[in-house]
Amino acid sequence: MGKVWDGGEDDATALPEARGDGPEVGSSTGSDHGDGSDHGDGPEDVSSSGSDEDTVTLGPRAVQLLSIRANFRIRGINGFDWRNYLYIYRAREGELQEEGMVDLVPIGPVRILEAYGTLGFKVFPADGTGVIDEGWSVIMEDDEVEEHTKTIDGGLGRKLEITYLVIPNAIETHVEVRLNLKDLGSRSRAVYGSIKASAIDYGSKSVHLFSRYRGRSLSFPCGSTCILPLTPYMIALPYRRHFKLHIEVDLRVITTCDSQEEGKNLKFCLEFTRRVTTQEREVDGDQVEVNITWYLERTV
Numbered sequence: 001m002g003k004v005w006d007g008g009e010d011d012a013t014a015l016p017e018a019r020g021d022g023p024e025v026g027s028s029t030g031s032d033h034g035d036g037s038d039h040g041d042g043p044e045d046v047s048s049s050g051s052d053e054d055t056v057t058l059g060p061r062a063v064q065l066l067s068i069r070a071n072f073r074i075r076g077i078n079g080f081d082w083r084n085y086l087y088i089y090r091a092r093e094g095e096l097q098e099e100g101m102v103d104l105v106p107i108g109p110v111r112i113l114e115a116y117g118t119l120g121f122k123v124f125p126a127d128g129t130g131v132i133d134e135g136w137s138v139i140m141e142d143d144e145v146e147e148h149t150k151t152i153d154g155g156l157g158r159k160l161e162i163t164y165l166v167i168p169n170a171i172e173t174h175v176e177v178r179l180n181l182k183d184l185g186s187r188s189r190a191v192y193g194s195i196k197a198s199a200i201d202y203g204s205k206s207v208h209l210f211s212r213y214r215g216r217s218l219s220f221p222c223g224s225t226c227i228l229p230l231t232p233y234m235i236a237l238p239y240r241r242h243f244k245l246h247i248e249v250d251l252r253v254i255t256t257c258d259s260q261e262e263g264k265n266l267k268f269c270l271e272f273t274r275r276v277t278t279q280e281r282e283v284d285g286d287q288v289e290v291n292i293t294w295y296l297e298r299t300v
Contacts, residue, residue, distance in 0.1 A: 082117035192218070
């Protein structure tokens with residue numbers, strides 16, 4: 001796999017929507033996800049509904065981003081469909097670029113992009129040159145899941161590759177990860193690492209839900225229960241009678257006491273199905289709980 005730029009947030013709130021046409025990359029106006037406990041009244045919750053798995057349900061036509069690669073420095077990327085304009089990627093201050101095509105780690109979108117017309121992206125180069133704005137039709141001619149790679153030419157040798165799925169009948173999937181830390185007195189714990197989602201239709205690719213290195217670790221008090229800030233926390237899967245989602249957790253927990261550090265790895269892969277929506281793993285008193293909620297209609 002290529003080199004990676006991590007464009008994640010430094011705070012513990014979910015990324016807000018981008019609105020309007022300006023390059024407000026880096027602004028923060030609110031949270032679409034909050035603490036992950038309230039999903040509203042609109043969509044059908046598949047995880048708690050229905051015993052008839054033969055029922056055919058039509059979900060939205062959706063776009064699922066799989067990878068973004070670029071050979072030039074980018075300050076931010078916003079994406080849009082026929083009705084949403086959303087943050088996709090945001091670079092960190094002081095981030096260094098390596099040569100060649102580099103994998104970007106998105107921080108969005110916070111809502112599912114839909115495939116009812118145009119899919120487009122506004123790319124804001126780090127050198128302050130003009131915005132690269134390109135869109136194209138993702139209206140489907142058949143009902144098969146299709147993978148596409150779009151290369152955007154930014155001029156001057158600059159290239160951006162976006163790989164995505166177009167899903168004719170999508171199930172909106174919300175992921176929540178709770179971390180229950182063992183009580184070790186007054187000491188705090190630092191948490192960093194990655195959480196990824198994968199499915200058969202994603203091929204060899206994974207969707208980054210959480211990505212932090214040691215210098216951007218989160219700090220939590222011992223004995224606390226916290227919800228990790230996943231960006232994005234919402235992904236799209238093709239709806240099938242039997243569908244599966246894999247969540248790969250690779251976290252490092254650092255405990256500091258009297259200038260001494262102790263590290264612990266929380267690394268495992270969990271499989272979720274229509275019936276299996278909650279799983280827990282515990283390592284030496286520290287517990288990770290992953291909850292999946294399936295939605296058949298887009299959250300508004």
